[in-house]
Amino acid sequence: MSTSDQREMSLDSQEEAVRKVLDKQGLEAPPRYVLKVDWTSLDLMACPQFQQLRGWIASGEISAVGVLDRDRLQAQGLQRLLFLSECQEHGVSVITAQGLPMLEGPEGQLVELALALGKERSVLRAQQGARDGLRARALQKGLPPNYQSPYGMKWEDDRLVPDSNYDLACDIWRMGLEGETQWGIAKRLTQRGVSTPGGKRVWKGTTIGKILSNRAYAGTVEALKTEAVEPRRRSKTTYGKTSSRLRPTEERIKLEGLVSRPVVTEDEFQWVQERRRFNQRFASKNTRNRDYLLKGIIKCVLCGRVYTGVCRKSLAYYYCRGRAKTDWGAEKCPAGKLNAPELEEAVFGTVS
Template sequence: MDEAESGRVADRPQFRNMIEEGSNPKAPFEVILVWKFSRFTRKREHAVAFKSMLRRKGIRVVSITEHADDSPTGKLMEAIIESVDEFYSENLAQDVVRGMREAASRGFYMASRAPFGYKRVKVSDSAKERPTLEVDSATAPVVKESFESSLRGNGLKEICKALNDWGITNKGNRWKKGSLHYLLTNEAYTGTSVWGRTSKGDKAADPVRVEGAWPALVSRELFDDVQQAMRDRAPKVQRPARVGSKFLLSGLLRCGVCGRPYSAQGAKSGKFAYYICGTLHREGAGTCSARYLNAPKLEAFVVEKIRERILNEETIVELVSLVAEEIDAIAGEMSGRLEVVEAELADVRKRLEKLYEAIETSDLTLAGGPIAPHLLSEAS
């Protein structure tokens, strides 16, 4: 049994275990009992595939509340029920996303945790309460100082050190480069609400953008200047000029005298290899004063420095921390979406309960004719 797992998801651990046991010729059961067929799976294609496989093994899926026998009529009824369940599930998902998008387009804050420098508060929106942001006077100055410090040329490491030395925490945690980078690139600080953008920056995504959704902590000009400054300071990534070269530094070295790339050469004997300036190699002696570089010694030196500066415990711990922060940020965003989905779902359930109550307290039945318009308006 999968506690609180959606019937839309076929990749449920216990569900998978049940299917695997059912595919075994010596399966310990002959019937799978469900409350409703939708609890087996709401995906019609999954239902057909799994039930067909189980049927070949002599195992039936039986619903307690929805009667469907093995007769042609029963099979048709089961197929109709499954199709209706899938339609309901997908239609509800679309309605929820539509509701979230509509709320985002009106400038409400859709994530569960407020960015550093803000507080997440609820405001009245007709009969509902919606989340938005208000300035946290205790931490907002830190945000502006961080942006201004970055614009002055300070890197992430220097700003983090300053904040930690001053005893300023990030919601109880020490400042790290990952969390500071997230702060400095978060458009929310300009007062702009952005919802629906994927974490990978998918170009196909159509995010909702609302300017002036809440009070800004930094100006748009300062934010854009900081983004440009960070791009300018970012290390330039250069692809190797040759892919698959046997020389480790092929395409990565540049001459410190003339700026041309170094190329790797091997002696005819195969016992000696070296790197040579491109100008010197192509135009001959006297065109550049750069020296030949012993390839094995230079490569060994570079590898050793990589081990010292990158493949050490401190750097690895920092990288793990950055990944953990990114996961936490994604989890926070998903948690916020879940909160909104649950609120929308609760609203749908209330409307359904009113509809059921209206039907029960009237003389009408579903089989007796259409529901009166005034009952539908009351339910909504």
């Protein structure tokens, strides 16, 4: 396993160095028992290859573990102690190709535990120092931790100024203020042949959502908006906090005066956020559990019965109860279905 401080040696060169030491001791290492992985986390238990190694030890398939250096097995203190205990229990020796050998016996395991705990504390201090540095940059200097630019703007002399896509960003916000959905805006931009921020042809609603949720367009740059978290579903090739989530608004650091030409006001920004939540709630994909706000209120002009709500193929509609022949001998009402989101938007738009 390769750690961050010794990546100058390739995994192949590390394998070659270990094989030489094993050969001198008369030990063989068949290719299927060679594990090569670039792993920098102290949480070795999350490493699939490490779990595979533990399985070989427990099953008695191997008699020794060869590593380049003792730091190849850097881990959280108790994890390292557990691994060394498992090796001792099954008679598996740990052989290092360079540096000091692993200490054996109960006393040696205690020393290894102390070394692992010391390493763990130093890593945690370094991580906390990095986080504190980013926060100090935002709080004390009034500067963002990074210089990621919102679409339509660029950083120039520690200020966000318009770039060549500024007018298009303004157009996106204009459509947002008109109540257009994210996917509706994306469709219109795609039809116009406008390139996405990544240079692609087809716009996605998620891209529009990122633009319409960025407070920088209202003149406020939010620092430390996200935090690293464990993923809900982990890929076999990942480890650690590989996902991120938005911090609550009150925990973000708000930096003023860094945007030379805001696109919208704070009130307009808040209105768009409310509208996005409304659009999401009544989106077609969410209609099965939606509320039909006009159910039982609107009446059919043809038969006088009230309309009710229904979802068909992920689309929400209002339909006249007279369309179903519930009364014996009654004729089925010919009234057509009404698109629920469009009807509600027209009604509540007029009321507001």
